[in-house]
Amino acid sequence: MRVEHQTSSRERARTAAAPIPPPSADTVRIIPLGGVEEIGRNMTAIEFGNDIFVLDCGFQFREEETPGVDYILPNTGYLEERRDKIRGLLISHGHLDHIGGIPYVLDRIGNPTIYTRRLTGKMIQKRQEEFAQTTPANIREVEKDEVIKLGAATIRFFGVTHTVPDSMGIIIETPWGDVVFTGDIKLNHDNGQPSDEEVREFGVFKNRKVLCLLMDSTNVWQPGFSIPERNVYETLENIVKNSHGRLIIAMFASHLERLIRVVHFAEKYGKKIVIDGRSMRTNIEIARELGLIKYKDDTVVAVENLAQYPPERMVILATGAQGDEFASLARIGNKSHKYIRLQPTDTIVLSSSVIPGNERAVQKLKDNLSRQGAHIITYHASDVHASGHGNREEAVWIHKQVKPKFFVPLHGYHYMLRVHADLAEELGVPAANTVVPDNGSVIEITKGEKIVKTNHKAPSELRVVEGHTVSELSDVLMRDRKALGQEGFCVVVATVDRRSGRLHKSPDIISRGFVYLRDNKELMDQTRLIIRKSVEQSMRNPRSADLDAAREDLADSVARFLLQRTMKRPIVIPVIVSI
């Protein structure tokens, strides 16, 4: 796969128009480049002195407003103009909303060295191999208790709880105190009491002076504590232990901690495992390579050998709990899976919540699965899933450990950030010490005393990946796609005699996605009349006729007529051939 970058003239003009001066010597600049007006495409730049440190580089999957687009990237325009100052790309953990942008962005920002923990590094490496990049990524492994020097700064790390191993927070020491970035975070609490490990990791803040906290806000609007992952493990262990038929557990391949546990439970209770899903297999293999998971070779069996084992000894790990059309579970559901046909004694565990936008697909999946008589366990009735992001009370604990002077909420839609900012105020950070950012906000902390959102704005237009191409999002394109997806289009072809100005033959009408014209002979005939009338009117003085104006009039007349008759607004493409 080769990545092309398109720079439109519009983009060039804009970038050139707003030069942002470097921060003054007494200033720490913080610029969220993605992830603060959405969930996903997380990326933040920290700049002071002559150095820029980049935190994470994720992408986001397409949304309703960006039909046909593959991914949305952070806008790295600010960094591209300051490549020489970038001292490193620091990655908190290996999820796509934190590493997904790397293959598309790395070259553009000057291929800085990537600093991250072992598993994350491997995951990044694996993805890079799928892209035919010219320059290979330069990855430097760090450990959570390591201290490194980058540019003029000292950088430290601390372990955090999320749903993938090797998740970490990042501490950047500045002359005015630490800038602390949590990455994605929850607590592995027991009735509200964080684990010993978490207490130990956050112990690092006992004697530190924290200038500013940058923190995940995804679930802070949810009251109380999140379900701790340990509860999920207990539930899943019981299900594995007690299953009397085949057990199919569907979850994200990225929930690697949980995958590791399930493999362990299966082995503990003498069961065999089928791993059905490429991303899942890849992740489990990486984890095994790194010693994060250990299992006997014969514990994992190939899906084609499934029938050789008694059903009550089989645990099938499957992808597709979000209803993804081509994933393992969807194929099981619609009976197109090559090796797995459901039986009424099968139990299916959907070990995931439903990502907004996927409800209909998941509903269809559940309908398909239950039609075949299988028993389905979801997180509604049983603790088979927990989010990787902490709720309000977990945020409270974290804030109390870090005790920041200033606060900038990250990771979430504006409303989520706002709720998090309100919480910080309740916990004692004065409102004036908090900034709720937008993507591209240039935030400055001066002399360690004052935080402001400056009037500058880093480039923040949406950049999107479509096929092989990275380009700036085109509003026109999106608007056209949305219209086409609802109303369709209609091409009208008129061949006109250039001397007489008369139509040569009956005009052609070709439509797709509009209404079924074949069933609407009367509508077709009337439209032909409209076309003839419009074109012959425009061409009544053939010599002086303006073909462009004639096309425009034709499109208008046809569109108006079709709207009136059908209440639909297809895009009308007028073709007039003058011969």
Next chain:
Amino acid sequence: MRVEHQTSSRERARTAAAPIPPPSADTVRIIPLGGVEEIGRNMTAIEFGNDIFVLDCGFQFREEETPGVDYILPNTGYLEERRDKIRGLLISHGHLDHIGGIPYVLDRIGNPTIYTRRLTGKMIQKRQEEFAQTTPANIREVEKDEVIKLGAATIRFFGVTHTVPDSMGIIIETPWGDVVFTGDIKLNHDNGQPSDEEVREFGVFKNRKVLCLLMDSTNVWQPGFSIPERNVYETLENIVKNSHGRLIIAMFASHLERLIRVVHFAEKYGKKIVIDGRSMRTNIEIARELGLIKYKDDTVVAVENLAQYPPERMVILATGAQGDEFASLARIGNKSHKYIRLQPTDTIVLSSSVIPGNERAVQKLKDNLSRQGAHIITYHASDVHASGHGNREEAVWIHKQVKPKFFVPLHGYHYMLRVHADLAEELGVPAANTVVPDNGSVIEITKGEKIVKTNHKAPSELRVVEGHTVSELSDVLMRDRKALGQEGFCVVVATVDRRSGRLHKSPDIISRGFVYLRDNKELMDQTRLIIRKSVEQSMRNPRSADLDAAREDLADSVARFLLQRTMKRPIVIPVIVSI
């Protein structure tokens, strides 16, 4: 508004192909015509002897799979062929998923008399007035303790708890016992204990012999009890009582019970009300007309007079809690509301959950509102909303009152019906006495002893409303719209000399929703070469050339080339004009 019905030849052929004989004399036939493979468009036919009784007539809003469609209707083909046997259309309550189909369907099924309670009748009437129907609806009001004779049957009603007043269940007496239909239902319980009124209403089943229960399954998959509406009232009362700034409460206009309560609370605490939303105003007016709500004339003030009152005395009832683009709350959010500009002292209550599919719109709404500093209260952190459908334990209580011999779960996706069927089995209905239906399933209970899903199937193709037209859903149309919404289209126009077989001039390329061709001059030029090559190849023997084949080849060549270059699959429309 005039409604046209289109009958495609396909539809006519299919209907004619599968004649279903009338039920034999000892049989009760039950046919769910909509609402059992989806949430919405509820409609069920009960047939025995020479009579058909139709229960509800809803519609469903469009789904991801039906882009551009306005509404989806139940397929009434079965009823249309048996109009003479229809004794009445019985409506359980006034929500659109139970009455929305009436204006589109009533004529087609022979304009049967509608039997329903007072408020529901008014709501149906109000909607009918928006349609220029030839025949007016014939509505006969019934009360919940009324007993009516229709055809050879006796019909009774009972009051049920839902979120709109005058909700009722329906009892159809057959020679073998009652067919009982609950409509939408939850319990107004107090810690799991149903209200006295509910105990009284269900008392009717003490001495009845229930042949078959047909029941709402929407939330039966949720464990425990739902939040009772009384908790929501308490929460809202407290919020109204204690608000120190303007209070904006957004909810469905159809949650009429709750609207009535909020108006009452406002008056109780000396506040004024603005009703901002047409549907809300209509519903409150109907309720007032019928005496379901009483308030002083000067309690409700016009939105344009809002500024005349102190903020802490204002309660604004607004539509648009689902993020609907043109509703009151969205206009407040994007600052386009004519009279309401948010202030940081305003509180906004979103008294609704988020309907699947609306998450993104609601998120955007919350972002817009919180950007203006208003405080937002949602159901996540506070009991400001409860569903109108009961959870599992409420279903348990209802089943125990009704004690049916046979059971057919209605209202829900297949998975939900399946969960409800499993519950019925746990409660003592043998598995053989339950049928989980599909839309169009012809279910028969014979001699009151045996229930079967027969091999017959009533017409069940999706019928959709688009603009003025009701027609059968076209798979091709939907597929084209989905493709166009992602990939766009491309029209290529080649003018070819009929004698030489050569292109007359450089071909034209017009695209929309594909990629930005203007930014892709190289791609344009290469595509032109491909067009020229393909057409001239097809036309190399101009006399014997097949224009249709030439068009097909042209589309193929261009599509293949564009896919390879862009990874996009636009719909390619080839236009070859031979002159």
